Amino acid sequence: MAHTTDVIVIGAGFAGLTAARELTAKGRTVRILEARDRIAGRTWVENRLGRNLELGGTWVHWVQPHVWAEMTRYGIGVVAGPEFEKAYWWAGGQHHEGPAEKILELIDEPNRRLLADTRELIPLPYRPLANPAVKGMDQDRLSDRIDALGLPEEQRQLLRAFWSLNFNGRLDAAAYTQALRWCSAASGDWMLMFEACATYKVEGGTVALAEAMLADAGAELELDAVVTTVEQDDDGATVTTADGRTYTAGAVVVTLPLNALDTVEFSPALSAGKQAAAARGQAGRGAKLWIKVGGRWDRFVAFGAEDWPIHFVQSEYFDEDSTTLVAFGADGTAVDVEDTAAVQAVLDRLIPGIEVLEVTGHSWVEDGFSRSTWPMHYTGYLSESLEEMQRPEGRVFLAGSDYANGWGGFIDGAIESGFAAARKVHEALA
Ligand SMILES: Cc1cc2nc3c(=O)[nH]c(=O)nc-3n(C[C@H](O)[C@H](O)[C@H](O)COP(=O)(O)OP(=O)(O)OC[C@H]3O[C@@H](n4cnc5c(N)ncnc54)[C@H](O)[C@@H]3O)c2cc1C
Numbered sequence: 001m002a003h004t005t006d007v008i009v010i011g012a013g014f015a016g017l018t019a020a021r022e023l024t025a026k027g028r029t030v031r032i033l034e035a036r037d038r039i040a041g042r043t044w045v046e047n048r049l050g051r052n053l054e055l056g057g058t059w060v061h062w063v064q065p066h067v068w069a070e071m072t073r074y075g076i077g078v079v080a081g082p083e084f085e086k087a088y089w090w091a092g093g094q095h096h097e098g099p100a101e102k103i104l105e106l107i108d109e110p111n112r113r114l115l116a117d118t119r120e121l122i123p124l125p126y127r128p129l130a131n132p133a134v135k136g137m138d139q140d141r142l143s144d145r146i147d148a149l150g151l152p153e154e155q156r157q158l159l160r161a162f163w164s165l166n167f168n169g170r171l172d173a174a175a176y177t178q179a180l181r182w183c184s185a186a187s188g189d190w191m192l193m194f195e196a197c198a199t200y201k202v203e204g205g206t207v208a209l210a211e212a213m214l215a216d217a218g219a220e221l222e223l224d225a226v227v228t229t230v231e232q233d234d235d236g237a238t239v240t241t242a243d244g245r246t247y248t249a250g251a252v253v254v255t256l257p258l259n260a261l262d263t264v265e266f267s268p269a270l271s272a273g274k275q276a277a278a279a280r281g282q283a284g285r286g287a288k289l290w291i292k293v294g295g296r297w298d299r300f301v302a303f304g305a306e307d308w309p310i311h312f313v314q315s316e317y318f319d320e321d322s323t324t325l326v327a328f329g330a331d332g333t334a335v336d337v338e339d340t341a342a343v344q345a346v347l348d349r350l351i352p353g354i355e356v357l358e359v360t361g362h363s364w365v366e367d368g369f370s371r372s373t374w375p376m377h378y379t380g381y382l383s384e385s386l387e388e389m390q391r392p393e394g395r396v397f398l399a400g401s402d403y404a405n406g407w408g409g410f411i412d413g414a415i416e417s418g419f420a421a422a423r424k425v426h427e428a429l430a
Contacts, residue, residue: 177383
């Protein structure tokens with residue numbers, strides 16, 4: 001069979017762009033099929049509320065080796081976020097406020113205890129299962145581990161809100177091993193982990209990095225190409241889009257998020273293990289919002305209760321007569337990212353006197369091409385599914401942050417996984 005290209009990459013997020021660039025660098029011809037009318041996937045810079053805002057993935061750090069190398073390669077720097085001076089939090093049924101250090105103090109000791117064995121359990125973050133003990137605790141729920149710390153109620157609630165923020169989801173079935181993996185990637189230091197999550201933004205926005213990678217890729221890109229089926233046999237793979245276009249290749253890199261993987265039909269079907277993991281999905285199903293409030297506010301962070309529609313807010317941009325806040329909630333279906341009155345009602349309980357002017361965001365959970373925000377896994381995923389998701393099936397190779405070893409859940413993990421997939425595809429085609 002004469003193939004349209006050597007490789008088809010489905011999805012132009014960071015995993016797809018990395019795989020495409022690496023494969024073209026090795027002399028392979030690559031076509032990228034992207035469902036949306038833009039590249040960059042779960043990162044998206046848009047002009048909203050009067051400035052360019054990151055509606056999806058945002059923060060990066062030098063402890064994240066893959067994304068940092070890409071920024072060095074393209075000469076892209078970071079912009080530091082504000083240093084916080086004030087904190088608000090909700091615990092024990094009431095509102096509290098104090099200096100920013102107070103909130104760190106409240107969660108420091110419990111986080112240290114929760115994560116004390118990180119380096120012993122996962123000494124090498126890129127080999128998360130190297131210590132067999134980790135497999136044995138992969139059914140442990142983070143929620144139970146937190147409750148077992150025996151904390152005073154105020155601290156327990158705060159710690160639960162902190163981890164619900166990290167999961168961008170409900171803690172019900174969130175895996176304790178996922179918390180260990182994050183902390184291990186930050187060399188066992190939870191404060192460094194927290195810094196890596198929300199301090200330094202990409203200069204020019206994440207789109208600047210994505211565009212630099214695409215320009216370097218020498219791949220053909222088709223936007224508005226919603227893939228519906230991937231078929232393979234001894235001769236090659238055929239990929240079909242919703243509007244009837246078909247393409248053939250020697251291999252296909254599929255970068256769909258875990259929660260959206262079952263929107264594509266594979267023939268022959270993916271393994272039972274992959275299908276089961278996709279059917280269950282992952283826990284990151286929350287919301288991210290941008291909120292413009294009246295007046296110039298302090299540099300603050302605020303934690304609500306874990307089950308509020310919005311449970312974390314921080315001030316990010318400061319203008320003369322307004323402040324722009326970034327906020328998160330654990331359940332993307334519980335908050336309308338455009339509902340000013342609903343957001344006002346939540347903030348009223350947490351930050352007295354605040355006036356919400358405008359609200360915006362993107363509903364990633366209701367978006368059929370993601371159905372999730374950042375990948376945060378349920379109990380059992382690490383030991384039962386991760387290796388299986390990384391295992392190629394004939395000509396089909398999965399890649400994406402959902403399937404990464406190290407900083408899974410981050411842009412870094414997407415790039416790591418794109419590299420791994422490109423290497424495997426190149427070897428398979430050789
Ligand atoms: C709200 C939010 C906040 C985040 N915050 C951070 C952060 O601060 N720092 C950080 O490092 N990470 C963050 N992340 C996570 C990070 O953005 C992702 O882990 C990463 O971008 C995922 O890249 P990917 O290539 O694996 O997947 P994706 O970016 O999801 O790429 C998959 C691509 O496949 C396309 N696709 C889907 N279905 C089809 C189809 N049928 N046919 C063709 N194409 C299809 C999609 O449109 C998409 O472009 C955040 C994510 C969100 C949503």
